[in-house]
Amino acid sequence: MKGKDARSPEWEPSAGDIGLMSAEGLCFIAQIVLCVFFFDFLRLNWLMYLGGAMLAFAVVLAWRSRVAFEAKGEARKEESWLRTTKVVDTDIYALVRHPMYLSFFLTSLALVLFSQHWLNAVLGAVVMGLFYNDMRREDKIDVARFGDDYVRYMERVPRMNFVLGAVRLLRRSRQGGAPPARR
Numbered sequence: 001m002k003g004k005d006a007r008s009p010e011w012e013p014s015a016g017d018i019g020l021m022s023a024e025g026l027c028f029i030a031q032i033v034l035c036v037f038f039f040d041f042l043r044l045n046w047l048m049y050l051g052g053a054m055l056a057f058a059v060v061l062a063w064r065s066r067v068a069f070e071a072k073g074e075a076r077k078e079e080s081w082l083r084t085t086k087v088v089d090t091d092i093y094a095l096v097r098h099p100m101y102l103s104f105f106l107t108s109l110a111l112v113l114f115s116q117h118w119l120n121a122v123l124g125a126v127v128m129g130l131f132y133n134d135m136r137r138e139d140k141i142d143v144a145r146f147g148d149d150y151v152r153y154m155e156r157v158p159r160m161n162f163v164l165g166a167v168r169l170l171r172r173s174r175q176g177g178a179p180p181a182r183r
Contacts, residue, residue, distance in 0.1 A: 017137075024130040028104075031111045031123045038117035051113030058106035064092040065099040087142070087149045094157065095165035098135045102160045105131045135159050 013021070040048055068091035073084030092099045105128050112124040139159065142150045156172070158164045 020130060020133065024127060024134070027123045027127045027130070028108065031108060031115075031120055031127060034117060034120040034123065035111045035115040038115040038120065040114070040116060042116040044116055047113045047116055051110040054106050054113065055110040058103040058110065061092065061099045061103040061106070065103070067091065068093055087146050087153050089153050089157065094169050096162055097154065097157050097159050098138060101131050101135045101138070102162070105160065132160075 068088055069084060072086075072088045072090055074086050096102055108124050108127040108131070112121050136159075139150075139154065143154075146153075156168065158168070
């Protein structure tokens, strides 16, 4: 059934979904290949260091995402840790709604900084645009899946703006915390 939750066994991606996901994967692989052939193309070491820091941050984001999902998502033991049964809004998910996608986004940007080649920058822009589209689609799926709990979560936590998420979290902690979402 099209339009159902992407994590349910009944969900089938549309032809458009398959096309976008395929383009995303191919462009990301092309970025990696270009990074191998054009590594440090402009010889700007500061971009290499920035890319390294960004990649390290992306790895930490992805790791914290998985830890939070496994700890708080209440997935059934026989199912994947991605099949959460409740909105995870603690740990890294208190700062950004889609830290996994943000880590992919930052990895793509790090590849651009490592290669320093214009073609990788073009592919990076395409990949990052597709990842952003994935985040938007995931929000729609999660609103359908979790309802008002997820809508309230969306109001509190930005999609991918880590700085804004930190500012909002600090404000909430100074105000005694946000009221807990109903489960």
